[in-house]
Amino acid sequence: MEVLQLLISGISQGCVYGLIALGFVLIYKATEMVNFAQGDIMMLGAYVAITFISLWEVPYYWAVPATILVMATVGVILERVLLRPMIGEPHFAVLMLTIGLGFVLRALAGAIWGNEPRALPMPYVGDVLRLGEVVIGYENLAIILGTALLCLLMWLFFSFTRIGIAMQAASQNQLAAFYVGIPVKRMFSLVWALSAAIAALAGILTAPVSLVDPLIGFVGIKAFAAAIVGGFGSMPGAIIGGLLVGVVEQFAGLYLPPGFSDMSAYVLLLVMLVIRPQGLFATMQKKKV
Amino acid sequence: MSLLRAEEISVHFGGVKAVQEVSFSVEQGEVFSIVGPNGAGKTTIFNLVSRIYDCTHGHVFFEDQDITRVPTHAVADLGIARTFQNTELFEQESVLNNLLIGCHVHRNTNLLSELFFLPSVRRQELDFRQKVEDVIDLLDLQSYREQIIGNLPYGVRKMVEIARALCLQPKLLLLDEPSSGLNPEETDDLSFWLEDINEELGITVIMVEHDMNLVTQASDRVMALADGHMVTIGEPQEVQNHPEVLRAYLGD
Amino acid sequence: MRFIRKTRYEQDINLIKHNGQVLWYGLLLLALFAGPLWLDRFLLGEFAFVFIYAIAGLGLMVLVGYTGLVSLGHAAFLAIGAYVHAYFLNQGLPFPVTMVIATLFSALVGGLIAIPALRMTGIYLAVATLAFAVIVEQVLVHWESVTGGFRGMPVPRPELFGVNFASPTVFYFMCLVLLLGSMILVMNLLRSPAGRAMTAVRDSETSAESMGIHLARTKTLAFALSAGFTGLAGALFAHRLTYLAPDAFTIITSIQLLLMVVVGGLGSLHGVIYGAIFIGLLPQGIAIFRDSVPAAVAQIPGLEPAIFGLILILFLIYEPLGIYGRWRKVRLFFEEFPMYRKATYKRQKSFLRTERLQ
Numbered sequence: 010m011e012v013l014q015l016l017i018s019g020i021s022q023g024c025v026y027g028l029i030a031l032g033f034v035l036i037y038k039a040t041e042m043v044n045f046a047q048g049d050i051m052m053l054g055a056y057v058a059i060t061f062i063s064l065w066e067v068p069y070y071w072a073v074p075a076t077i078l079v080m081a082t083v084g085v086i087l088e089r090v091l092l093r094p095m096i097g098e099p100h101f102a103v104l105m106l107t108i109g110l111g112f113v114l115r116a117l118a119g120a121i122w123g124n125e126p127r128a129l130p131m132p133y134v135g136d137v138l139r140l141g142e143v144v145i146g147y148e149n150l151a152i153i154l155g156t157a158l159l160c161l162l163m164w165l166f167f168s169f170t171r172i173g174i175a176m177q178a179a180s181q182n183q184l185a186a187f188y189v190g191i192p193v194k195r196m197f198s199l200v201w202a203l204s205a206a207i208a209a210l211a212g213i214l215t216a217p218v219s220l221v222d223p224l225i226g227f228v229g230i231k232a233f234a235a236a237i238v239g240g241f242g243s244m245p246g247a248i249i250g251g252l253l254v255g256v257v258e259q260f261a262g263l264y265l266p267p268g269f270s271d272m273s274a275y276v277l278l279l280v281m282l283v284i285r286p287q288g289l290f291a292t293m294q295k296k297k298v
Numbered sequence: 299m300s301l302l303r304a305e306e307i308s309v310h311f312g313g314v315k316a317v318q319e320v321s322f323s324v325e326q327g328e329v330f331s332i333v334g335p336n337g338a339g340k341t342t343i344f345n346l347v348s349r350i351y352d353c354t355h356g357h358v359f360f361e362d363q364d365i366t367r368v369p370t371h372a373v374a375d376l377g378i379a380r381t382f383q384n385t386e387l388f389e390q391e392s393v394l395n396n397l398l399i400g401c402h403v404h405r406n407t408n409l410l411s412e413l414f415f416l417p418s419v420r421r422q423e424l425d426f427r428q429k430v431e432d433v434i435d436l437l438d439l440q441s442y443r444e445q446i447i448g449n450l451p452y453g454v455r456k457m458v459e460i461a462r463a464l465c466l467q468p469k470l471l472l473l474d475e476p477s478s479g480l481n482p483e484e485t486d487d488l489s490f491w492l493e494d495i496n497e498e499l500g501i502t503v504i505m506v507e508h509d510m511n512l513v514t515q516a517s518d519r520v521m522a523l524a525d526g527h528m529v530t531i532g533e534p535q536e537v538q539n540h541p542e543v544l545r546a547y548l549g550d
Numbered sequence: 551m552r553f554i555r556k557t558r559y560e561q562d563i564n565l566i567k568h569n570g571q572v573l574w575y576g577l578l579l580l581a582l583f584a585g586p587l588w589l590d591r592f593l594l595g596e597f598a599f600v601f602i603y604a605i606a607g608l609g610l611m612v613l614v615g616y617t618g619l620v621s622l623g624h625a626a627f628l629a630i631g632a633y634v635h636a637y638f639l640n641q642g643l644p645f646p647v648t649m650v651i652a653t654l655f656s657a658l659v660g661g662l663i664a665i666p667a668l669r670m671t672g673i674y675l676a677v678a679t680l681a682f683a684v685i686v687e688q689v690l691v692h693w694e695s696v697t698g699g700f701r702g703m704p705v706p707r708p709e710l711f712g713v714n715f716a717s718p719t720v721f722y723f724m725c726l727v728l729l730l731g732s733m734i735l736v737m738n739l740l741r742s743p744a745g746r747a748m749t750a751v752r753d754s755e756t757s758a759e760s761m762g763i764h765l766a767r768t769k770t771l772a773f774a775l776s777a778g779f780t781g782l783a784g785a786l787f788a789h790r791l792t793y794l795a796p797d798a799f800t801i802i803t804s805i806q807l808l809l810m811v812v813v814g815g816l817g818s819l820h821g822v823i824y825g826a827i828f829i830g831l832l833p834q835g836i837a838i839f840r841d842s843v844p845a846a847v848a849q850i851p852g853l854e855p856a857i858f859g860l861i862l863i864l865f866l867i868y869e870p871l872g873i874y875g876r877w878r879k880v881r882l883f884f885e886e887f888p889m890y891r892k893a894t895y896k897r898q899k900s901f902l903r904t905e906r907l908q
Contacts, residue, residue, distance in 0.1 A: 043673050094867050100673055101620045105812060106866045108622075108805055112859030116852040124851050223852065230680065230801075237677055268692035275681035282678050283666040348760055374762030386757035388750050390817065394562070398743075399750045403762035405743040409771060412742035413735045419742050420563065427559040466761065 013143050015259045021149035021218070023255020024156035028211035029232035030239065030247035031163070032204035038180040038242050039200040042092060042103040046111040047208055048229015050087075053114060054080045054209030055216040055225065056122050059129050069132060073213055077206045084205025085198045092201070093194070111226060118223040129216035148217040155214050159207065160248060167244075176200060231258075234278040240288025249289060253277070299362060301326045301470055301502050307346055307356035316342045318526045319356070324470070329496050329503045331513045333537070334523035335547055340506040341383055343523075344472050347504075348380045349373050360470070374403050377469035381459040381476065383506075387447045393458050394443050397433060400465025401426040433464045437491060452479045464495065471495065473505035477512050485512060492516045510538065522546070565737055582726055586719045594718040595790075596830060601725035602786045604826035605732050607810045608819070609779030612736060614808070615817040616745065617772035618752030619667070620676040623683025624807045627777040629690060629799035631656045631784025633697055636705045636794055645708040645715065649785045656781020657774040664773035668766045683804055690796040702795040705788045716789055725786055732779055736819065739775070748772050780807075802855055809858055813865050815872025824873040832858070 032047045044050075057079050061072035091110065095103050133147040167173040179186040179196045187193045212221075219225065231254060239250025254274045262270035269276075281288065300323035309317045317339040324330045332340045345351045347358055349370045357366045360376055368376070379400075388396050404426070407419045434440055437457055442450060447458065456479060463471055476492075477485045489512055495501050496516075507513050513520060513534055520537040522529040524546035530537055537543055554561070554568050566572055581588075585597060606628060613619050635652035639645060663682050667675050690697045697703055708715035715724055739745040747768045750758035759765055791798055806829060814825025836857055840848040850856075869876050 037673075091863065091867070098866075098870065101614075101676070102866050102870060104620070104673065104676060105808065106863055109859035109862035109866070112805075112852070112855040113863070116850055116856030116859075119852050120847075120850045230684075233677060234681060237674060241673065266692070268688045272685050272688045275684045278681045279666055279678060279685075282674065286674065350756065350760070369764075370759045371762050371764045374760060380760055382757065386754045386760075388753035388757070390753055391746075391749055395746060395749070399746050399758070399761055399763075402743055402747060402750075407743065409744050412744050413738055415738040415742065419738075420560075423563050423742065424559055427562070431559075462761070 011263075015263060016256060017143065017145055018149065019256030019259035020252055021152045021255070022258065023235075023252035024152045024248075025211055025215045025251070026228065026232040026235045026254050027248035027251025028156055028159070028207055028214070029229055030236035030251045031159075031244060032207045032211075033233060033236045034239075034242060034244055034247040035200055035204045035207070038244075039176055040092070040180075040197050041100065041183075042095070043100060043107065044201075044204070045104055045107040045229070045233070046114060046226075047204065048232060049111040049114040049118075049226035050080065050084070050205050051208040051212040051215075051229065052118060052221070052223060052226040053083065054205075054212030055129065055221045056118055056127075056212075057209070058213045058216060059122070059127050059221060063127070063130060076213060077209045080209035080212075081202040081206040084201040084203070087205070088198050088201035092197070096194075096197075111229075115223045115226060122223075124222060126220035126222040128220055129213070131213075131217045134217045146218075148214075152214045152218070155210065156248070159210060163244065172199070231274040234274045237288055238278055238281045240290035243288070243290035246288060246290035299326075300324060300359075301361060302347065302504070303359040303362075304343075304347070305357045305359070307343070307353050307358060309342060309346060309351055310354045316526050317346065320523070320526075320528045321356075322521050322528065322531060324502060324504055327496070327500065327502055328518040329492065329505070329516050331517040331520045331534070332504065332506045332523060333508070333510070333513060333520055333543075334529075337525075338523040338546070339526040340523055341474055342526075344380060344474055344504075344506060347373075348378060348472060374466055374468075377466075378472065379463035379466040379468035379470070380472035381456075381463055381474055383474045383478070385452075385455045385459050387455055387459055387462070389448045390446065392444050392446055393439060393450075393461075394430065396447060396458060396462050397430040397465050398426055400433075400462040401429055403466050404429075429467070430465055433461045436464070436494065437461045453481065453484045456480060460491070460495075464499070464501075468501060470502045470504065473503060473507075475506055475508065477507060477509045485509060488512070489515050514538070563741060565734075565741070579730075583723075585722055585726070589722075591718050594722045596834075598718070598722045598725040598786075599790060600826050600830035601722075601729040602783050602790065603810060603830050604823055605725075605729050605786070606780045606783035606807055607814065607822040607826050608729075608732050608736050609776040609783065610807050610811050611816075611819070611822050612739070612748070612779070613772050613776035614811055615821070616740065616752060617748040617769065619769060619772060620808075621679040621776070621804075622676045622801070622808070623679035623681070623686075623804050624776075624780055625799045625801065625803035626679075626683040626686040627656045627660060627780040628784040628787060628803065628807070629686055629796075630659055630777075631781030632705075632788035632791070632794055632799070633690065633703065633784075634781075635785035636703050636788050637696065639706045639708070640704070644710060646710065649782065652785040653778050653782040656784065657778030660777020660781075661770050661774035663777075664770040667773065668769055680801065680804075683801065687796055687800060690799070697796070698794075700795060700797075702793050705792050705794060708789060721789065728782065728786065732782070733819065736779075740819075744768075744771065802858075805855075805862075806858060809862050811872075812862065813872055815874030818872075818874045820877075821872050821874040824877075828873065832861075 029047050029051055033044060036042055036044045054076060058072060058076040061067040061075055062069055067075065087110070091106060092103065095106060131148065133151060136147040138145045138147065138150060167177060175191045176196050176199065179191050179193050183193050232251065235250040235254040236247050238253060239246030254277060257277055258270055258273050261273035303323040304321055306319045306321050307317060308315065308319050320343065332343060334340055342351065346353055349365070349368060353366055357364055359365065360378065365373065365376065388399060405422070407422055412419050434443060437460065439457060439461055442454055442458070447455060450458070456476060460473065460476065477488055480488060492503065493516070496503055517534055519531060520534045521531045522537050522540065522543045529542045529546060530540050556562065561567065585594060589597060610621065610624050613621055631652045634655045635648050638648035638651055663679070667678055691699055713720060715721060747758065747763045750761065750763055751765060751768050755765060788794055810825035810829045811821065813828050814823070815821030836854055865872065
């Protein structure tokens, strides 16, 4: 039973990693850029939700879409102001830039909301679902269901909508997509909006489980490891990589000496890079000459 | 003994059969051209010979040594140099440094002696420089010596890439579309240089080329490819008039 | 503008290219060696700190600037250098020996971490090094019997033949001499085949390989050298800290090191020095900034990293060539005065074509 219980909490934590990883992958696929501030955007999302729900007392069913909308706008603004000048620059420069952005966002959040951990009071917090001996908190259940729903929506979006297909085209060959009339730059804005929105959702889902402070964005690094384990550039890979990291972390926490739980994501990453550097779902190939 | 011999080489990428059972041999001292429509597998054959891709089937022999499985970097040591279709130069370095990197296969010093720049390293540097200057003289690159590749026009880059390959002092030179992107004048120069490289330096040349004038002028033998299959090998004129070659180019 | 008539190939090979350089670098060296005459105790310490940063920066520059491999985890090598140095000092070994051990051990670890890194490029590598750094940090925290965990580890005072090397003047000279030595090694590297092989790997792996360059060996060497220099810097850094704790070697330190090479100017040794000066002086600058703004702003936690981040963003967007790049532009402007064209350094923008195949 204990194993099952661990598995469920691992999956719920893994979903959060998976959602952030999904944001990484989306941006990478579409723009060839790596947004290392994805975790911090999630942190910002959680704070915006807290502002709506706790401070302004907006009903939560309004606050959630409002948060997602606000964060999507933030995503667009970040793309327009910071990333647009970097089109065509090496990956490394953009990576550094977003790392810098992460530091700025953290200090900004600290300045606005303070450094004491805050809670996000969602209506379902505290209730549990009992299945035999297994107990699942509603907040964990919300994470799992929310992630599943989002994955379904993303799949529909990318497979069936015109915009989704255009985005896929832009991600495969920006120049060719530009020539066939896809507004590539607008696609970039859109993809940033989308990944910021996903990050906001991740923030809202995870806030009731772990308190929110400006440093929670550091889970982004673990999520990044998850994205690479899954095969950077693959959306199902991101989610599965996230789940894997979440579950491994829980089991390492129970069965291994202290410290290994924090390290496990990175050990998993290094092991993966050694035995299968392209990740679980390979999308990388050697440059063509 | 042929210098290079390919025996029924094939390569598959997933379901795509890029090259299928192509066999040919290149004799010491000749200029051998590979022609064919786009996507026929010409560059792929280069990538197989220079070990950037692995052969799915078949073998490649260089001086009767099986090189089908040697590591990529070892090919240069054996004496095979190549250029690339869209140039792969070291963009942020000067022409001089690019050519000096071409001399890398002749390196006899180790890291430790280089860190302290021992006299042996200095002698080797001077020796490399002499080699580089010889190539610069041959290809008339004097005025570009100190320029950064990123600032050079495309035609010059193409020549620098050939120069870099010559710095290896190879036995076999693979030129991937050397005339693409050159203007007619530059192409004329190129055909003279090809002659120099082949006759004066005694380097065997295999080139992939679309410019039929250049091919006819420069090459001893031509191989035509279509859809990954070999169509024919022969004298330039003969291949040009081969009915299947015409069909491959013009359709039915 | 100076035109140099070259008559011998050695003029391109020698480290000093012309007499003007002899004069200016000579004056600079003289001023530095006369440092204790015109610097007070505090400034001597600050200069020594800049020298230490510059040694670490040299290491990182070899890797990032010349081999094109990005490391987000160089603080780990700094930590390894510092801890190994302090550990063997505590065992009673003389400090020059421990410094050599620290350098070699860091280089060895750098070479080992390169093995999984060999098949990776770009982002993958950056993240692998980051993962490595986190693991090292956790080991430092939890391997208490050796590292002292959070309690930390004292660094004994370096003494040799009765001379106290921790005294500001001696420490200053030690750092200066080690920096100069390291610089000469790196300059030698860059003018010989191994260094050129690294730049070749940076610019085109495919073509480097076709030129007979052993990719794996070149990358491993770059990692080992880079880690070695950073380890040496770590050993010196240990004396500056005097008490080692894991929180001195976090990801923020790694970012700071990267910031140094980016702000200084990637791919230039001048850049390392400019970057080191910049990073060394920044905390002072931030302290002054804190004093001059309202307390509410000055008290924001994480202000320092945020300022680092902001500077990084501004440099990447407006001056990706770093301080050294800016300096070259200014110099070119004066040299070509009425003729200077802004477009000389204009960056070409283009969409990237993916290297992925789907």
